[in-house]
Amino acid sequence: xxxxxxxLMVGAFGIGVTEFVIMGxxxxxxxxxxVSVPAAGLLITGYxxxxxxxxxxxxxxxxxxxxxxxxxxxxxxxxxGNAACALAPGYGFLMAARVLTAxxxxxxxxxxxxVAASLVARDRQASAIALMFTGLxxxxxxxxxxxxxxxxxxxxxxxxxxxxxxxxxxxxxxxAFLPAAxxxxxxxxxxxxxxxxMGQPAVLLGFATTTLGFGGVxxxxxxxxPFLTQVTGFADGALSPILLLFGGGxxxxxxxxxxxxxxxxxxxxxxxxxxxxxxxxxxSVLAPSKTGSVLAVVLLGAIGFxxxxxxxxxxxxxxxxxxxxLASGFNIAAFNLGNALGAWMGGAALDAxxxxxxxxxxxxxxxxxxxxxxxxxLHLDRKTAPKPVGAS
Numbered sequence: 001x002x003x004x005x006x007x008l009m010v011g012a013f014g015i016g017v018t019e020f021v022i023m024g025x026x027x028x029x030x031x032x033x034x035v036s037v038p039a040a041g042l043l044i045t046g047y048x049x050x051x052x053x054x055x056x057x058x059x060x061x062x063x064x065x066x067x068x069x070x071x072x073x074x075x076x077x078x079x080x081g082n083a084a085c086a087l088a089p090g091y092g093f094l095m096a097a098r099v100l101t102a103x104x105x106x107x108x109x110x111x112x113x114x115v116a117a118s119l120v121a122r123d124r125q126a127s128a129i130a131l132m133f134t135g136l137x138x139x140x141x142x143x144x145x146x147x148x149x150x151x152x153x154x155x156x157x158x159x160x161x162x163x164x165x166x167x168x169x170x171x172x173x174x175x176a177f178l179p180a181a182x183x184x185x186x187x188x189x190x191x192x193x194x195x196x197x198m199g200q201p202a203v204l205l206g207f208a209t210t211t212l213g214f215g216g217v218x219x220x221x222x223x224x225x226p227f228l229t230q231v232t233g234f235a236d237g238a239l240s241p242i243l244l245l246f247g248g249g250x251x252x253x254x255x256x257x258x259x260x261x262x263x264x265x266x267x268x269x270x271x272x273x274x275x276x277x278x279x280x281x282x283x284s285v286l287a288p289s290k291t292g293s294v295l296a297v298v299l300l301g302a303i304g305f306x307x308x309x310x311x312x313x314x315x316x317x318x319x320x321x322x323x324x325x326l327a328s329g330f331n332i333a334a335f336n337l338g339n340a341l342g343a344w345m346g347g348a349a350l351d352a353x354x355x356x357x358x359x360x361x362x363x364x365x366x367x368x369x370x371x372x373x374x375x376x377x378l379h380l381d382r383k384t385a386p387k388p389v390g391a392s
Contacts, residue, residue, distance in 0.1 A: 002119045005128055007173040008112050009135035011075055014166035015105050016139025017147050018082060019047060021159055022098075024148030028156040033091045043098050050099035051336040055106025059329030062107065067115050067325070068178045071108065072171055078104040079167030086160035106336070109133075110329025113312050115178070123262050126309040130258025133308055137254055141247030145240075203327060205377035206315040207334040209370045213273055213311065214338030216280060216366035217304035219346040220359055221246075224297065231357045232293040242294055249301030257306030261313055266378055269310040272303060273371040279303045280364035287357050308335075314377075342366065 022029070022043050030040040062070045081101030088094035109132075116132045117125040151159040220227065228234045228242060260268035279299045286292030315331045316324050342363065349362055 003177045004119055004179060005116055005131050007170070007177040008071075008116055008132040009138075010166070010173050011071070011078075011108060011112065011170040012132055012135030013139045013143060014075075014135075014163055014170050015078060015108060016136040017143035017166065018078070018101055018160075018163050019105065020140060020144045021147035021151070021163070022047075024144065025151045025156040025159060028151055029094070032156065033088075033094065035091050039091065043095060045340075046095050047098045047102045047105075048336050048340055050102025051106040052333045052340075054099075054103030055110055055329040055333040055336075056326065058103050058107040059110045059326050062111070063325050066180065067111055068174070068180055070111050071115065071178065072174050074104040074108045074111070075167055075171045075174060077101070078108070079164055079171065082160050082164040082167055086157045086164060106332045107329055109136075109332045111325045113328045113332075114316060114324045117313070117316065119179075126261030126265070126268075126313045127255070127258035129312050130254045130309040133254055133305075134251055137247065137250040137305065140250060141244060202377050202381045203315055203330075205373050205380070206311065207330055209269075209273070209374045209377065210311045210315075210331055210334040211338040211341060212366045212370035212373065213276065213307050214304070214335050215342035215345065216276060216363045216370070217300065218339045218342030219363035219366065220280065220283065220300065220342075221304075222343040223346055223350065223356070223359060227287070227356055227359065228293065228297070231287045232290055234290065234293075242297055245294065245298050246301040249298040250305045253302030253304065253306035254308055256302070258309040260306070261310040265310060265313060265317075269307075269314055269374055269378070270371060272307040272310060273367050273374060275303045276307060276367040277364050277371065280360040280367070283360040284357055287360075 026037055026040045030037045078101055081097050081104065084097035085094055088097055112132055113129050116128040120128045147159045147162065150162055225239055228239060229236060257268065257272055279296065283296035283300060286296045312328065312331055315327045346359055346363065349359065354362065
């Protein structure tokens with residue numbers, strides 16, 4: 001794989017750490033800034049909403065610019081945003097800095113997916129996208145625990161300074177290894193036509209598939225700690241090793257999903273969604289068994305992230321030129337919307353009295369709906385030949 005893909009992976013790693021590390025630092029942030037823990041938790045929500053809003057907006061505004069320049073500028077924004085987090089004098093400033101950083105998140109993955117696909121032959125495009133997203137999964141396995149430890153030892157601001165350093169490194173490697181390319185050609189109607197292209201039925205169905213599929217994953221993963229302790233009977237100390245295995249599943253599933261999508265996109269898209277339904281059902285069935293429950297958690301991570309490359313490459317193939325970055329950015333927003341939807345649905349169901357063991361069964365309904373939506377999209381698109389990703 002080209003060195004530029006590993007440069008993209010460095011940027012993805014830094015962004016992944018920034019998004020999730022705050023979860024392990026809520027107590028420190030709460031105490032230092034004199035806000036409640038729930039208020040500190042809104043820093044996670046604010047970031048997610050920043051991704052959802054910023055991905056299509058910023059991607060649309062930069063769609064006609066050279067992609068290398070856009071990616072480097074995004075990493076500069078990311079770096080400055082994390083430095084602002086480290087220097088934040090108060091809660092409101094920290095929230096604003098988090099939202100600013102989130103704007104770079106969605107557009108980086110959106111534009112980066114198109115660039116990654118353009119660096120390789122067409123039969124390796126999904127694998128290239130998967131490799132870039134591996135930076136995000138490694139951030140969950142290594143970056144977040146290390147960032148949490150650093151914050152607990154030296155203060156939460158030290159963690160954001162460390163991520164700022166990762167941002168500087170990402171700017172350097174992107175500048176050094178990402179090949180220069182001319183700006184993609186915009187349609188005659190400019191940004192209006194690019195946004196109008198997002199209204200194609202196949203594209204909208206693709207976004208809906210992404211939201212529903214990942215909603216099913218996060219409806220369970222958000223509550224994985226109480227599930228494993230209350231239903232399976234694990235001690236609190238067992239959670240970290242199990243989540244490490246979950247992270248290993250993320251990496252493996254992401255890479256396998258890329259290879260499957262390269263071989264046959266449509267079967268990979270439907271196959272991974274169908275397997276996700278089965279994995280969630282199995283999680284409920286195997287819950288009383290500690291061995292079975294660990295296996296189910298690993299499968300959830302692997303199959304959940306195996307859906308990422310097929311979904312990303314699918315929506316990108318429905319657009320062309322500058323619209324590809326926009327479609328990719330919208331799909332990143334759809335992933336984050338699915339995260340929020342799943343967490344909300346799971347919490348609402350538990351508050352309404354649903355038994356914890358039944359939560360994966362409820363969650364399985366979302367990827368089942370996603371399977372139906374994807375099948376409909378493929379049916380509508382069966383006579384349309386996909387366009388090469390990265391073409392201008």
